[in-house]
Amino acid sequence: MSEADSNMDKPKLYGEYLQLPSLLKCQSMTSAEAGKPVHDEHLFIITHQAYELWFKQILFELDSVREIFTAPVLDEGKARHINNRLSRITLILKLLVDQFLILETMTPLDFLEFRTHLATASGFQSLQFRLIENKLGLKEDSRVKYNQQHYMEVFNDPENIAMLQDSISSPSLLTLVERWLERTPGLAKAEFHFWERYQSAVNRWLEDQWYQPVKNESNPEVKETLMAEYQKQKDSFDTVFDPEKHQKSMERGERRLSHKAFQGALMISLYRDESRFNQPFHLLTLLVDIDSLMTKWRYNHVMMVQRMIGSKVGTGGSSGYHYLRSTISDRYKVFLDLFNLSTFLIPRDYIPPLTTTMKRTLSSVINGDCMEDEVRASKECSP
């Protein structure tokens, strides 16, 4: 019997299995080392470590979701795994958003007592936090510069730098979701040609809802206001109808998804009640939840920072509160397009009815899965 086999047979005790002796030895208080222990430093360390442990779990789930997405065909089981794991990430994030409350029981004066011992240590150097941002798909040029420095410059361990570079160069969740959305059934001309039908439906809705009142209005001033409203609505829809305008919005960083992927997301949102789109719609909702919880995390963190250090500079050397506040913006929303989808939804009565073939395609699949013969017929089977 090999040594590995004999180790497997050996019953493990709780502490051994969880390696608690090492884990629970990792809380050395710098204030105690300096001979003047500050009670709250213990909480400060435990809180950060708990965050990092949960970051590790988020990365574990995120990596597995990205791997599933790279499979040529998403079968039913795999699609379910994606939603389960993304849903788990949202629950962890909810916990992390609230966890700041515990650290807020420390008073700014108590923090000041050991802050000097932190030297230049700062959450800005959290490798796992950067990996989460990158793997979700936060774009490099969306980041606010920190002291005119690239965040990578604070890392000097070659292994960490390699991990960061890999997180930038390998496909992010955003990229994978984009590719998957581009294959939404019903987008192609030969199928349902959703985009053409959607544009006619929007024009009909704009005419009924916004242009008719202009025509019926006799008061010139009110007529002018109504006309301006109508034009505003029309211009807004034009930004998605016109691929060039969409491209320009992408270049300005206002949109992240390709024109085709955006169409897929919109189609899923409008026909979410069809069985094949149930799971994809849930997935899109989870992505919005993740983005929204990341923003809430940033917000709660910055509120705590302001409470603890006011506008003093950070230990990592940034302007502190002011730098962090600038990260609570749409620039940091990876799935921004999914938030903005609501702008382009139209009332149910105007949604183009599905053709019989399309209806069959979308109801022939249980829970967002592809039917096997479809998979064989075309590798295009997606949501």
Ligand code: HEM
């Ligand atoms: C008293 C509590 C805390 C204070 C005063 C504080 C302060 C700061 C400051 C000032 C920054 C900006 C960088 C710098 O100049 O240092 C920062 C960044 C950061 N902190 Fe904290 N922090 C606290 C707690 C935490 C906790 C519990 C976490 C959990 C992991 C955390 C994670 C981070 C991360 C990830 C960043 C980088 C954010 C970004 O660049 O977008 N911080 N913190």
